[in-house]
Amino acid sequence: MEARRLRYFVVLADELHFGRAAARLHIAQPALSQQIKALERRLGFALFDRDRRRVALTREGRALLPAAVQTSTQEQRLMVEAARIRDGEAGEVRVAFVGSALYGMLPDLLRHIRSAAPGLRLSVREMESDAQLEALRADDVDIGLVRPPLRHEPLDMLRLAEEELVAAVPYDHPLAGYEVIAPSSLADEPFVLFRPEIGTGFWTTVVQLCGEAGFAPRVEHYAEHVHTMIGMVASGLGITVVPASVRSLALAGVRYVGLSPTAARLGLAAVWDPTHGFPAKRRVIRMAGEVAGL
Structure with missing residues (x-):
């Protein structure tokens, strides 16, 4: 059963007027009527009593409404969360780092992520540079913070800093x-x-x-x-x-x-495998560049 039709049902139950409900839903009134009829056929009972003067919920419609409201609310939450994931505002990113980064830009990066994208979940592991490349290839890590030059060049690299x-x-x-x-x-x-x-x-x-x-x-x-x-x-x-x-x-x-x-000079760089891309990972890489002033 389409959650969209249940949402139509909830809005019509609130308005009890096809014209006003269609306007709220930004669809044509005949389309709303067709969708409600299709839902009723799927359910096996009528949701509304209709005549030229009024629209009213049936006893079955009143009984179904609380569950429909709950489902519609869950759908809206799902769509909001999907938008956050799509925009890199939510999700988990696994970050590995060389230990010396703890005394450099890593704390600034973590603070920036927490401030700019508090919905992101970070899994952070200390790991030396060459081990990070192996973990990246095995898809055990999403982003590494390493000290170049490296024994094996990574697939993608963003140089972040150099230190005396x-x-x-x-x-x-x-x-x-x-x-x-x-x-x-x-x-x-x-x-x-x-x-x-x-x-x-x-x-x-x-x-x-x-x-x-x-x-x-x-x-x-x-x-x-x-x-x-x-x-x-x-x-x-x-x-x-x-x-x-x-x-x-x-x-x-x-x-x-x-x-x-x-x-x-001792450099610090972010490395990652671009073939394993997702929005939260790309967001963290961008924020690493921001902290580095790039």
Whole structure:
């Protein structure tokens, strides 16, 4: 049974006048009469008593009206929700992010989404860049926030930001008292870093930084998350290099020291598979560009 015909029934029951009901429904009066007759045939009983002077609900019509009102209301809610989904105002988006994005633009993006599209549901997971690409290909993630360059180029990418790098050293390290140092000052230091197969973009950028300064990093310890690396630095296991936004991770026992001008920058990009598109996903990508000022 078409919900549309039940809606016609509800409006006519309210007006008890075919002309006024047809005007409210924006259809011709004969069309309304035909639709009501078709509904009555489907139901097997008359809904209205009609004569030239009046239109009145039958006993059967009065009995059916509450259920018809409920169905009509549900239909209207359904159509409103469908419009929100079509416009990217509702739905679920699965977002993966590199851990260091927590100290950069990710909180701003989440606040912007909550303000501009509060009906969107976000499922957020921390995951390193190369793992995100695998998850995207497996359709386990809708959008990734990664650190380029990547081992395997994604299907689509929007570059969002680039950050300067800073050194993180133990609080009692000889370099801890400086505001800015030359990258070459780190040449003889033991490094704590991501494994290259886990964070390709991060690894490549740090190696570029060190290469510009004339040395290769001596990596003595590996970690899978930026906060783990900082914790290991606090424990005196070595030093590391992180994006400047990680300064907000003010862990006791760690000092952040600026690095003198270098061409090396750590980027942040949104990546996604355009063959798996839907409005909410496209809306989040647009909002990521807005937060980045693109």
